[in-house]
Amino acid sequence: MGPLATLDFMHKVLAATPARRDQDHLPLLVSSIPQIPDRTAAFLGEGESPLPALVASGRRLADAGARLLVMPCNTAHLWFEPLRAAVGLPMLHLVDAALDEARRLTPPDAPIGLLATRATLESGLYVARAGTGVRWELPDAHALAAWVMPGIQAVKAGELDRGRQLLGRAAHALAQRGARTLVLGCTEIPLVLDAGTAGLPVIDATAALARATVAWALAQRRLAA
Amino acid sequence: MGPLATLDFMHKVLAATPARRDQDHLPLLVSSIPQIPDRTAAFLGEGESPLPALVASGRRLADAGARLLVMPCNTAHLWFEPLRAAVGLPMLHLVDAALDEARRLTPPDAPIGLLATRATLESGLYVARAGTGVRWELPDAHALAAWVMPGIQAVKAGELDRGRQLLGRAAHALAQRGARTLVLGCTEIPLVLDAGTAGLPVIDATAALARATVAWALAQRRLAA
Numbered sequence: 001m002g003p004l005a006t007l008d009f010m011h012k013v014l015a016a017t018p019a020r021r022d023q024d025h026l027p028l029l030v031s032s033i034p035q036i037p038d039r040t041a042a043f044l045g046e047g048e049s050p051l052p053a054l055v056a057s058g059r060r061l062a063d064a065g066a067r068l069l070v071m072p073c074n075t076a077h078l079w080f081e082p083l084r085a086a087v088g089l090p091m092l093h094l095v096d097a098a099l100d101e102a103r104r105l106t107p108p109d110a111p112i113g114l115l116a117t118r119a120t121l122e123s124g125l126y127v128a129r130a131g132t133g134v135r136w137e138l139p140d141a142h143a144l145a146a147w148v149m150p151g152i153q154a155v156k157a158g159e160l161d162r163g164r165q166l167l168g169r170a171a172h173a174l175a176q177r178g179a180r181t182l183v184l185g186c187t188e189i190p191l192v193l194d195a196g197t198a199g200l201p202v203i204d205a206t207a208a209l210a211r212a213t214v215a216w217a218l219a220q221r222r223l224a225a
Numbered sequence: 226m227g228p229l230a231t232l233d234f235m236h237k238v239l240a241a242t243p244a245r246r247d248q249d250h251l252p253l254l255v256s257s258i259p260q261i262p263d264r265t266a267a268f269l270g271e272g273e274s275p276l277p278a279l280v281a282s283g284r285r286l287a288d289a290g291a292r293l294l295v296m297p298c299n300t301a302h303l304w305f306e307p308l309r310a311a312v313g314l315p316m317l318h319l320v321d322a323a324l325d326e327a328r329r330l331t332p333p334d335a336p337i338g339l340l341a342t343r344a345t346l347e348s349g350l351y352v353a354r355a356g357t358g359v360r361w362e363l364p365d366a367h368a369l370a371a372w373v374m375p376g377i378q379a380v381k382a383g384e385l386d387r388g389r390q391l392l393g394r395a396a397h398a399l400a401q402r403g404a405r406t407l408v409l410g411c412t413e414i415p416l417v418l419d420a421g422t423a424g425l426p427v428i429d430a431t432a433a434l435a436r437a438t439v440a441w442a443l444a445q446r447r448l449a450a
Contacts, residue, residue: 001247002247003235003239003247003250003253004239007232007235007236007239010228010232010235010257011232014228014229014232019383020382021378021381021382022226022227022228022259022263022381023259023260024259025228025259026259027257027258027259027260028228028255028257028258029254029255029256029257029285030253030254030255030256030257031254031255031289032235032252032253032254032255033252034247034248034249034250034251034252035248035252038247060254060289060290061289063288063289064256064285064286064288064289065285153246156246156247157245157246158244
Protein backbone atom coordinates (compact mmCIF):
# COMPACT_ATOMS: atom_id res chain seq x y z
CA MET A 1 0.00 0.00 0.00
CA GLY A 2 2.20 2.88 1.25
CA PRO A 3 5.47 2.34 -0.62
CA LEU A 4 7.66 3.49 2.30
CA ALA A 5 5.81 1.10 4.63
CA THR A 6 6.49 -1.73 2.18
CA LEU A 7 10.21 -0.89 2.24
CA ASP A 8 10.13 -0.69 6.04
CA PHE A 9 8.60 -4.17 6.18
CA MET A 10 11.25 -5.56 3.81
CA HIS A 11 14.02 -4.00 5.95
CA LYS A 12 12.52 -5.59 9.05
CA VAL A 13 12.38 -9.02 7.35
CA LEU A 14 16.09 -8.64 6.49
CA ALA A 15 16.89 -7.53 10.04
CA ALA A 16 14.99 -10.49 11.54
CA THR A 17 16.73 -13.07 9.34
CA PRO A 18 19.83 -14.88 10.68
CA ALA A 19 22.13 -14.46 7.66
CA ARG A 20 25.85 -14.18 6.94
CA ARG A 21 25.61 -13.89 3.16
CA ASP A 22 23.08 -13.04 0.45
CA GLN A 23 22.02 -16.64 -0.04
CA ASP A 24 20.85 -16.99 3.59
CA HIS A 25 18.14 -14.35 3.10
CA LEU A 26 14.54 -15.18 2.26
CA PRO A 27 13.33 -15.01 -1.33
CA LEU A 28 10.66 -12.29 -1.51
CA LEU A 29 8.14 -11.50 -4.21
CA VAL A 30 6.76 -8.02 -3.66
CA SER A 31 3.80 -6.34 -5.31
CA SER A 32 4.06 -2.67 -4.28
CA ILE A 33 1.01 -1.02 -5.84
CA PRO A 34 0.46 2.43 -4.33
CA GLN A 35 -2.66 2.80 -6.51
CA ILE A 36 -4.67 0.35 -4.37
CA PRO A 37 -7.76 2.35 -3.29
CA ASP A 38 -7.51 4.07 0.09
CA ARG A 39 -8.56 1.63 2.82
CA THR A 40 -9.87 4.19 5.32
CA ALA A 41 -11.96 5.97 2.65
CA ALA A 42 -13.45 2.62 1.57
CA PHE A 43 -14.37 1.67 5.16
CA LEU A 44 -16.04 5.06 5.66
CA GLY A 45 -18.09 4.54 2.46
CA GLU A 46 -16.27 7.39 0.77
CA GLY A 47 -14.28 5.42 -1.80
CA GLU A 48 -14.18 2.19 -3.75
CA SER A 49 -13.29 -1.11 -2.12
CA PRO A 50 -9.63 -2.12 -2.27
CA LEU A 51 -10.59 -5.83 -2.36
CA PRO A 52 -10.43 -6.38 -6.15
CA ALA A 53 -6.98 -4.77 -6.31
CA LEU A 54 -5.81 -6.75 -3.25
CA VAL A 55 -7.02 -10.01 -4.81
CA ALA A 56 -5.30 -9.14 -8.11
CA SER A 57 -2.02 -8.50 -6.27
CA GLY A 58 -2.36 -11.67 -4.21
CA ARG A 59 -3.13 -13.85 -7.24
CA ARG A 60 -0.19 -12.32 -9.12
CA LEU A 61 2.14 -13.35 -6.28
CA ALA A 62 0.55 -16.81 -5.99
CA ASP A 63 0.93 -17.35 -9.74
CA ALA A 64 4.57 -16.30 -9.50
CA GLY A 65 5.22 -19.01 -6.92
CA ALA A 66 4.69 -17.36 -3.51
CA ARG A 67 3.99 -19.89 -0.74
CA LEU A 68 2.89 -17.40 1.95
CA LEU A 69 1.04 -14.10 1.63
CA VAL A 70 1.57 -11.22 4.06
CA MET A 71 0.27 -7.68 3.82
CA PRO A 72 2.13 -4.86 5.61
CA CYS A 73 -0.95 -2.63 5.98
CA ASN A 74 -3.09 -2.77 9.12
CA THR A 75 -6.25 -1.28 7.67
CA ALA A 76 -6.22 -3.64 4.67
CA HIS A 77 -6.74 -6.47 7.18
CA LEU A 78 -10.41 -5.47 7.27
CA TRP A 79 -10.51 -7.45 3.99
CA PHE A 80 -8.27 -10.30 5.26
CA GLU A 81 -10.85 -13.12 5.17
CA PRO A 82 -12.28 -12.50 1.66
CA LEU A 83 -8.71 -11.96 0.37
CA ARG A 84 -7.50 -15.24 1.84
CA ALA A 85 -10.53 -17.07 0.45
CA ALA A 86 -9.99 -15.62 -3.04
CA VAL A 87 -6.21 -16.20 -3.23
CA GLY A 88 -5.99 -19.55 -1.46
CA LEU A 89 -2.48 -19.07 -0.02
CA PRO A 90 -1.59 -19.38 3.68
CA MET A 91 -1.53 -15.90 5.25
CA LEU A 92 -0.20 -14.48 8.51
CA HIS A 93 -2.44 -11.88 10.20
CA LEU A 94 -0.58 -8.69 11.10
CA VAL A 95 -2.88 -7.91 14.04
CA ASP A 96 -2.34 -11.36 15.58
CA ALA A 97 1.43 -10.88 15.33
CA ALA A 98 1.17 -7.46 17.00
CA LEU A 99 -1.18 -8.71 19.73
CA ASP A 100 1.19 -11.58 20.57
CA GLU A 101 4.02 -9.10 21.15
CA ALA A 102 1.73 -6.65 23.01
CA ARG A 103 0.69 -9.37 25.48
CA ARG A 104 4.31 -10.29 26.11
CA LEU A 105 5.43 -6.67 26.64
CA THR A 106 2.55 -5.35 28.76
CA PRO A 107 2.12 -6.04 32.49
CA PRO A 108 -1.08 -8.02 33.24
CA ASP A 109 -4.18 -5.79 33.37
CA ALA A 110 -2.21 -2.68 32.31
CA PRO A 111 -3.81 -0.65 29.51
CA ILE A 112 -2.35 -0.90 25.99
CA GLY A 113 -2.45 2.21 23.84
CA LEU A 114 -3.23 1.94 20.12
CA LEU A 115 -2.42 4.41 17.36
CA ALA A 116 -4.09 3.51 14.07
CA THR A 117 -6.23 4.88 11.26
CA ARG A 118 -9.83 5.85 11.81
CA ALA A 119 -10.94 2.72 9.95
CA THR A 120 -8.77 0.38 12.04
CA LEU A 121 -10.03 2.01 15.26
CA GLU A 122 -13.73 2.30 14.36
CA SER A 123 -13.92 -1.21 12.90
CA GLY A 124 -12.53 -2.75 16.08
CA LEU A 125 -9.86 -4.56 14.05
CA TYR A 126 -7.58 -4.78 17.11
CA VAL A 127 -10.12 -4.54 19.92
CA ALA A 128 -12.43 -7.26 18.63
CA ARG A 129 -9.56 -9.58 17.68
CA ALA A 130 -7.92 -9.21 21.12
CA GLY A 131 -11.12 -10.21 22.92
CA THR A 132 -11.99 -9.39 26.51
CA GLY A 133 -8.61 -9.98 28.14
CA VAL A 134 -7.08 -6.68 27.02
CA ARG A 135 -7.64 -3.15 28.35
CA TRP A 136 -7.21 -0.49 25.65
CA GLU A 137 -6.57 3.22 25.57
CA LEU A 138 -7.66 4.58 22.18
CA PRO A 139 -7.27 8.12 20.79
CA ASP A 140 -10.35 10.25 21.40
CA ALA A 141 -12.15 12.01 18.54
CA HIS A 142 -10.04 15.15 18.85
CA ALA A 143 -6.72 13.30 18.94
CA LEU A 144 -7.76 11.21 15.94
CA ALA A 145 -8.80 14.21 13.83
CA ALA A 146 -6.09 16.64 14.93
CA TRP A 147 -3.04 14.42 15.36
CA VAL A 148 -3.36 10.79 14.24
CA MET A 149 -4.87 11.06 10.76
CA PRO A 150 -2.93 14.23 9.79
CA GLY A 151 0.24 12.61 11.16
CA ILE A 152 -0.26 9.51 8.99
CA GLN A 153 -1.01 11.68 5.95
CA ALA A 154 2.15 13.72 6.61
CA VAL A 155 4.27 10.53 6.64
CA LYS A 156 2.65 9.38 3.38
CA ALA A 157 3.53 12.78 1.86
CA GLY A 158 7.15 12.41 2.96
CA GLU A 159 6.90 15.09 5.69
CA LEU A 160 8.47 12.88 8.32
CA ASP A 161 9.28 15.57 10.91
CA ARG A 162 5.72 16.87 10.88
CA GLY A 163 4.35 13.34 11.08
CA ARG A 164 6.61 12.56 14.04
CA GLN A 165 5.47 15.68 15.89
CA LEU A 166 1.74 14.99 15.37
CA LEU A 167 1.91 11.27 16.14
CA GLY A 168 4.16 11.94 19.13
CA ARG A 169 1.47 14.20 20.60
CA ALA A 170 -1.12 11.46 20.20
CA ALA A 171 1.23 8.96 21.88
CA HIS A 172 1.85 11.24 24.84
CA ALA A 173 -1.90 11.76 25.31
CA LEU A 174 -2.43 7.98 25.53
CA ALA A 175 0.47 7.62 27.99
CA GLN A 176 -1.02 10.36 30.18
CA ARG A 177 -4.32 8.48 30.25
CA GLY A 178 -2.53 5.40 31.57
CA ALA A 179 -1.31 3.37 28.59
CA ARG A 180 1.78 1.39 29.66
CA THR A 181 2.71 0.20 26.14
CA LEU A 182 1.71 1.46 22.72
CA VAL A 183 0.81 -0.51 19.60
CA LEU A 184 1.89 1.29 16.41
CA GLY A 185 -1.08 -0.06 14.44
CA CYS A 186 -0.55 1.62 11.09
CA THR A 187 2.54 0.85 9.02
CA GLU A 188 3.29 4.55 8.48
CA ILE A 189 3.65 5.17 12.24
CA PRO A 190 6.86 3.17 12.99
CA LEU A 191 8.53 5.12 10.16
CA VAL A 192 8.64 8.10 12.56
CA LEU A 193 7.87 6.87 16.12
CA ASP A 194 9.84 4.59 18.38
CA ALA A 195 10.01 4.11 22.15
CA GLY A 196 12.22 7.18 22.43
CA THR A 197 9.98 9.58 20.54
CA ALA A 198 6.74 8.02 21.83
CA GLY A 199 7.81 8.11 25.48
CA LEU A 200 6.71 4.53 26.31
CA PRO A 201 7.50 0.99 25.11
CA VAL A 202 6.09 0.40 21.63
CA ILE A 203 4.89 -2.64 19.75
CA ASP A 204 5.77 -2.15 16.09
CA ALA A 205 3.12 -4.13 14.19
CA THR A 206 5.27 -4.07 11.03
CA ALA A 207 8.24 -5.60 12.86
CA ALA A 208 5.97 -8.15 14.55
CA LEU A 209 4.68 -9.29 11.14
CA ALA A 210 8.25 -9.41 9.81
CA ARG A 211 9.38 -11.60 12.73
CA ALA A 212 6.37 -13.89 12.28
CA THR A 213 7.15 -14.14 8.54
CA VAL A 214 10.78 -15.10 9.15
CA ALA A 215 9.72 -17.64 11.78
CA TRP A 216 7.28 -19.20 9.29
CA ALA A 217 9.96 -19.41 6.60
CA LEU A 218 12.57 -20.91 8.95
CA ALA A 219 10.04 -23.53 10.08
CA GLN A 220 9.40 -24.42 6.42
CA ARG A 221 13.15 -24.77 5.85
CA ARG A 222 13.44 -27.09 8.84
CA LEU A 223 10.53 -29.18 7.50
CA ALA A 224 12.19 -29.36 4.08
CA ALA A 225 15.62 -30.27 5.48
CA MET B 226 20.54 -10.14 -5.99
CA GLY B 227 21.83 -8.59 -2.74
CA PRO B 228 18.64 -7.94 -0.75
CA LEU B 229 19.96 -4.69 0.80
CA ALA B 230 20.91 -3.43 -2.66
CA THR B 231 17.38 -4.19 -3.87
CA LEU B 232 15.95 -2.14 -1.00
CA ASP B 233 18.42 0.66 -1.73
CA PHE B 234 17.24 0.71 -5.36
CA MET B 235 13.56 0.83 -4.28
CA HIS B 236 14.34 3.73 -1.90
CA LYS B 237 16.06 5.59 -4.72
CA VAL B 238 13.07 5.07 -7.03
CA LEU B 239 10.81 6.52 -4.32
CA ALA B 240 13.20 9.45 -3.77
CA ALA B 241 13.35 10.19 -7.52
CA THR B 242 9.55 10.18 -7.96
CA PRO B 243 7.66 13.47 -7.76
CA ALA B 244 4.84 12.46 -5.37
CA ARG B 245 2.62 14.04 -2.75
CA ARG B 246 0.62 10.94 -1.83
CA ASP B 247 0.83 7.15 -2.09
CA GLN B 248 -1.05 7.05 -5.38
CA ASP B 249 1.57 9.21 -7.17
CA HIS B 250 4.27 6.57 -6.67
CA LEU B 251 5.15 3.98 -9.30
CA PRO B 252 3.73 0.47 -9.08
CA LEU B 253 6.65 -1.92 -8.60
CA LEU B 254 6.83 -5.69 -8.90
CA VAL B 255 9.96 -6.95 -7.21
CA SER B 256 11.52 -10.37 -7.33
CA SER B 257 14.19 -10.36 -4.62
CA ILE B 258 15.84 -13.77 -4.85
CA PRO B 259 19.10 -13.80 -2.87
CA GLN B 260 19.63 -17.41 -3.99
CA ILE B 261 20.55 -16.36 -7.56
CA PRO B 262 24.02 -17.88 -8.13
CA ASP B 263 26.96 -15.57 -7.42
CA ARG B 264 27.73 -13.53 -10.53
CA THR B 265 31.44 -13.04 -9.92
CA ALA B 266 31.99 -16.75 -9.23
CA ALA B 267 30.13 -17.64 -12.44
CA PHE B 268 32.22 -15.22 -14.53
CA LEU B 269 35.42 -16.69 -13.08
CA GLY B 270 34.24 -20.19 -13.99
CA GLU B 271 33.97 -21.12 -10.33
CA GLY B 272 30.20 -21.41 -10.05
CA GLU B 273 27.03 -22.06 -12.02
CA SER B 274 25.59 -19.44 -14.37
CA PRO B 275 22.97 -17.11 -12.91
CA LEU B 276 21.22 -16.84 -16.29
CA PRO B 277 18.50 -19.51 -15.78
CA ALA B 278 17.54 -17.95 -12.42
CA LEU B 279 17.60 -14.44 -13.92
CA VAL B 280 15.35 -15.55 -16.78
CA ALA B 281 12.95 -17.26 -14.35
CA SER B 282 12.72 -14.06 -12.29
CA GLY B 283 12.26 -11.90 -15.38
CA ARG B 284 9.52 -14.13 -16.83
CA ARG B 285 7.75 -14.21 -13.46
CA LEU B 286 7.62 -10.39 -13.47
CA ALA B 287 6.58 -10.24 -17.13
CA ASP B 288 3.78 -12.75 -16.49
CA ALA B 289 2.63 -10.66 -13.52
CA GLY B 290 2.24 -7.61 -15.79
CA ALA B 291 5.57 -5.75 -15.60
CA ARG B 292 6.13 -3.44 -18.60
CA LEU B 293 9.81 -2.66 -17.97
CA LEU B 294 12.56 -4.81 -16.49
CA VAL B 295 15.48 -3.37 -14.51
CA MET B 296 18.13 -5.20 -12.55
CA PRO B 297 19.91 -3.43 -9.66
CA CYS B 298 23.09 -5.52 -9.90
CA ASN B 299 26.04 -4.37 -12.00
CA THR B 300 27.71 -7.74 -12.45
CA ALA B 301 24.47 -9.40 -13.56
CA HIS B 302 24.58 -7.11 -16.60
CA LEU B 303 27.18 -9.48 -18.06
CA TRP B 304 24.07 -11.56 -18.90
CA PHE B 305 21.96 -8.56 -20.03
CA GLU B 306 21.56 -9.46 -23.71
CA PRO B 307 20.56 -13.14 -23.31
CA LEU B 308 18.23 -12.12 -20.45
CA ARG B 309 16.52 -9.47 -22.58
CA ALA B 310 16.19 -11.88 -25.49
CA ALA B 311 14.65 -14.57 -23.27
CA VAL B 312 12.20 -12.34 -21.37
CA GLY B 313 11.15 -10.02 -24.21
CA LEU B 314 10.46 -6.94 -22.04
CA PRO B 315 12.06 -3.53 -22.57
CA MET B 316 15.06 -3.14 -20.24
CA LEU B 317 17.18 -0.21 -19.07
CA HIS B 318 20.91 -0.92 -18.82
CA LEU B 319 22.38 0.11 -15.46
CA VAL B 320 25.85 0.77 -16.91
CA ASP B 321 24.44 3.12 -19.57
CA ALA B 322 22.59 5.06 -16.88
CA ALA B 323 25.78 5.34 -14.79
CA LEU B 324 27.93 6.33 -17.79
CA ASP B 325 25.47 9.10 -18.74
CA GLU B 326 25.83 10.59 -15.26
CA ALA B 327 29.61 10.05 -15.19
CA ARG B 328 30.05 11.98 -18.45
CA ARG B 329 27.97 14.88 -17.13
CA LEU B 330 29.86 15.06 -13.81
CA THR B 331 33.45 14.61 -15.01
CA PRO B 332 35.54 17.37 -16.64
CA PRO B 333 36.50 16.50 -20.25
CA ASP B 334 39.54 14.19 -20.44
CA ALA B 335 39.71 13.81 -16.64
CA PRO B 336 40.04 10.22 -15.41
CA ILE B 337 36.99 8.46 -13.94
CA GLY B 338 37.58 5.99 -11.12
CA LEU B 339 35.60 2.77 -10.97
CA LEU B 340 34.95 0.52 -7.97
CA ALA B 341 33.30 -2.76 -8.92
CA THR B 342 33.54 -6.52 -8.53
CA ARG B 343 36.34 -8.48 -10.09
CA ALA B 344 33.93 -9.80 -12.74
CA THR B 345 32.68 -6.32 -13.68
CA LEU B 346 36.25 -5.02 -13.92
CA GLU B 347 37.84 -7.98 -15.71
CA SER B 348 34.97 -8.35 -18.20
CA GLY B 349 35.25 -4.70 -19.26
CA LEU B 350 31.54 -4.22 -18.58
CA TYR B 351 32.06 -0.47 -18.05
CA VAL B 352 35.24 0.10 -20.04
CA ALA B 353 34.04 -1.60 -23.23
CA ARG B 354 30.58 -0.05 -23.05
CA ALA B 355 32.02 3.46 -22.57
CA GLY B 356 34.21 3.19 -25.64
CA THR B 357 37.33 5.19 -26.37
CA GLY B 358 36.19 8.62 -25.16
CA VAL B 359 36.65 7.86 -21.44
CA ARG B 360 39.86 7.65 -19.37
CA TRP B 361 39.58 5.21 -16.49
CA GLU B 362 41.41 4.61 -13.23
CA LEU B 363 40.74 1.02 -12.09
CA PRO B 364 41.81 -0.69 -8.84
CA ASP B 365 45.06 -2.60 -9.21
CA ALA B 366 45.32 -6.28 -8.31
CA HIS B 367 46.27 -5.55 -4.70
CA ALA B 368 43.48 -3.04 -4.13
CA LEU B 369 40.96 -5.43 -5.67
CA ALA B 370 42.00 -8.40 -3.54
CA ALA B 371 42.70 -6.55 -0.30
CA TRP B 372 40.02 -3.85 -0.23
CA VAL B 373 37.35 -3.99 -2.95
CA MET B 374 36.19 -7.61 -2.87
CA PRO B 375 36.46 -7.98 0.95
CA GLY B 376 34.65 -4.63 1.29
CA ILE B 377 31.76 -5.81 -0.87
CA GLN B 378 31.60 -9.12 1.02
CA ALA B 379 31.55 -7.23 4.33
CA VAL B 380 28.55 -5.15 3.17
CA LYS B 381 26.75 -8.32 2.06
CA ALA B 382 27.37 -9.78 5.52
CA GLY B 383 25.91 -6.67 7.17
CA GLU B 384 29.30 -5.42 8.46
CA LEU B 385 28.75 -1.92 7.11
CA ASP B 386 31.50 -0.13 9.07
CA ARG B 387 34.14 -2.60 7.94
CA GLY B 388 32.87 -2.40 4.36
CA ARG B 389 33.02 1.40 4.46
CA GLN B 390 36.60 1.35 5.73
CA LEU B 391 37.83 -1.11 3.08
CA LEU B 392 36.01 0.49 0.17
CA GLY B 393 37.03 3.96 1.36
CA ARG B 394 40.69 2.91 1.13
CA ALA B 395 40.18 1.72 -2.44
CA ALA B 396 38.46 5.03 -3.31
CA HIS B 397 41.30 7.11 -1.85
CA ALA B 398 43.86 5.08 -3.83
CA LEU B 399 42.04 5.87 -7.09
CA ALA B 400 41.78 9.56 -6.18
CA GLN B 401 45.54 9.67 -5.47
CA ARG B 402 46.21 8.22 -8.91
CA GLY B 403 44.24 11.04 -10.50
CA ALA B 404 40.57 10.01 -10.63
CA ARG B 405 38.41 13.15 -10.52
CA THR B 406 35.08 11.34 -10.09
CA LEU B 407 34.27 7.81 -8.93
CA VAL B 408 31.68 5.38 -10.29
CA LEU B 409 30.25 3.15 -7.54
CA GLY B 410 29.81 0.23 -9.91
CA CYS B 411 28.50 -2.45 -7.56
CA THR B 412 25.16 -1.98 -5.82
CA GLU B 413 26.63 -2.86 -2.42
CA ILE B 414 29.09 0.07 -2.56
CA PRO B 415 26.66 3.05 -2.33
CA LEU B 416 25.24 1.42 0.80
CA VAL B 417 28.40 2.58 2.60
CA LEU B 418 30.24 5.14 0.41
CA ASP B 419 29.20 8.61 -0.66
CA ALA B 420 31.13 11.70 -1.78
CA GLY B 421 31.94 12.47 1.85
CA THR B 422 33.40 9.09 2.76
CA ALA B 423 34.98 8.53 -0.68
CA GLY B 424 36.68 11.93 -0.79
CA LEU B 425 35.65 12.78 -4.38
CA PRO B 426 32.39 13.21 -6.34
CA VAL B 427 30.67 9.87 -6.86
CA ILE B 428 28.34 8.46 -9.49
CA ASP B 429 25.96 6.08 -7.76
CA ALA B 430 25.02 3.54 -10.43
CA THR B 431 22.01 2.39 -8.39
CA ALA B 432 20.64 5.95 -8.17
CA ALA B 433 21.34 6.51 -11.87
CA LEU B 434 19.27 3.43 -12.76
CA ALA B 435 16.51 4.57 -10.39
CA ARG B 436 16.37 8.01 -12.04
CA ALA B 437 16.32 6.44 -15.50
CA THR B 438 13.51 4.12 -14.38
CA VAL B 439 11.39 6.98 -13.05
CA ALA B 440 12.02 9.01 -16.24
CA TRP B 441 10.88 6.02 -18.33
CA ALA B 442 7.70 5.61 -16.26
CA LEU B 443 6.85 9.33 -16.37
CA ALA B 444 7.32 9.34 -20.15
CA GLN B 445 4.90 6.37 -20.40
CA ARG B 446 2.37 8.28 -18.28
CA ARG B 447 2.65 11.30 -20.56
CA LEU B 448 2.13 9.07 -23.62
CA ALA B 449 -0.93 7.49 -21.98
CA ALA B 450 -2.45 10.84 -20.91
